[in-house]
Amino acid sequence: MATALFLPPPPPPTLFSPSITTFPPPLISITNPKTHHHHHRSIPKIPFSSSSPSPSPSFRNETECPVPLDQQPMNEYQSLSSSFPFSWASGDLVEYCSRLFVTGASFALFVGLPVSWFGSTGAQSEPLKPALAAVSSGLFVVTLAVVRMYLGWAYVGNRLLSATVEYEETGWYDGQIWVKTAEVLARDRLLGSFSVKPVLSRLKNTLVGLAASLFVCAVLLINLEGSQKDSYLSSREARGRAVPGVYNDESARSFEPDAFCGQSDLE
Numbered sequence: 001m002a003t004a005l006f007l008p009p010p011p012p013p014t015l016f017s018p019s020i021t022t023f024p025p026p027l028i029s030i031t032n033p034k035t036h037h038h039h040h041r042s043i044p045k046i047p048f049s050s051s052s053p054s055p056s057p058s059f060r061n062e063t064e065c066p067v068p069l070d071q072q073p074m075n076e077y078q079s080l081s082s083s084f085p086f087s088w089a090s091g092d093l094v095e096y097c098s099r100l101f102v103t104g105a106s107f108a109l110f111v112g113l114p115v116s117w118f119g120s121t122g123a124q125s126e127p128l129k130p131a132l133a134a135v136s137s138g139l140f141v142v143t144l145a146v147v148r149m150y151l152g153w154a155y156v157g158n159r160l161l162s163a164t165v166e167y168e169e170t171g172w173y174d175g176q177i178w179v180k181t182a183e184v185l186a187r188d189r190l191l192g193s194f195s196v197k198p199v200l201s202r203l204k205n206t207l208v209g210l211a212a213s214l215f216v217c218a219v220l221l222i223n224l225e226g227s228q229k230d231s232y233l234s235s236r237e238a239r240g241r242a243v244p245g246v247y248n249d250e251s252a253r254s255f256e257p258d259a260f261c262g263q264s265d266l267e
Contacts, residue, residue, distance in 0.1 A: 067167040067178050073159040073188050077196070080156050089149050089199045100142050100206070108138030129224055136217040143210045150203040153196060160192030 069075055080086045088099050112134035120130055159165060163185055165178045180188065 065178065065184070066176070067165050068169070071165075071167040073156065073165060074191070076156050077160065077191060080152055085145060086149050086152050089153060089203055090195075093202075096202070100146070103145060104138035104142040106138075107141045108134040112137030126224075129221065132217055132221050132224070136214060136221070139210055139214050139217065143207065143214065146203055146206050146210065150200065150207065153199050153203065157192050157196035157200060160188040160196060 065072065070079075081090050085099075088096050113130065116130035116133035116137070120133075163180055165180060166175060167178065168175050
């Protein structure tokens, strides 16, 4: 009798992707992205520290300003605009005029008036002359202050508007000239045109007004001095003339010659 042989059924075919081990993974370098990323960040940064190698002189002149900080026009402008008395000219107009007035009035009252009052003759009878002299001294001091401010602002303005900068590294014997870059020149000229030129214009107008005031005071003093001199001469001539009916030497000599014995005639 034959026996039946039962074999297990074959396993059904499975649908799955091949094993990862059967295909080699793609060769991707791990160090390549890091290297590329590091190279990208180092492009815009140019080290100028002492630890890094110094760039060539031509490259330094194009990227750095060799002028010392205290001699750069921008820093000179900031220092001038905050210093005494140059900051007066760049401030408010009312405050600027009031400070000039207080300066001139203080000098005229505490210095000019005492000197002119005790240094002139007949100040009690003619108080106008020492008063004008005191006012003139106050105007003169204010004029000196405004001239000093104008010279300082004009110096800084010329350095801002100029395309070159003269500077000294250690002293007067090693003077150098630096040509401004396009960006620095545009910035300095913008600052000089809109910040320094209005200040110079204000100082010029102030100098014109002070010069006119000094001229008026000088004319008044000259006229006052001339009128006083004319009055003095006229009074002296009046005292020298003989008045009829009044005693004088000539009439007395004619009537009493013995009283003038041995004395010469006064002519």
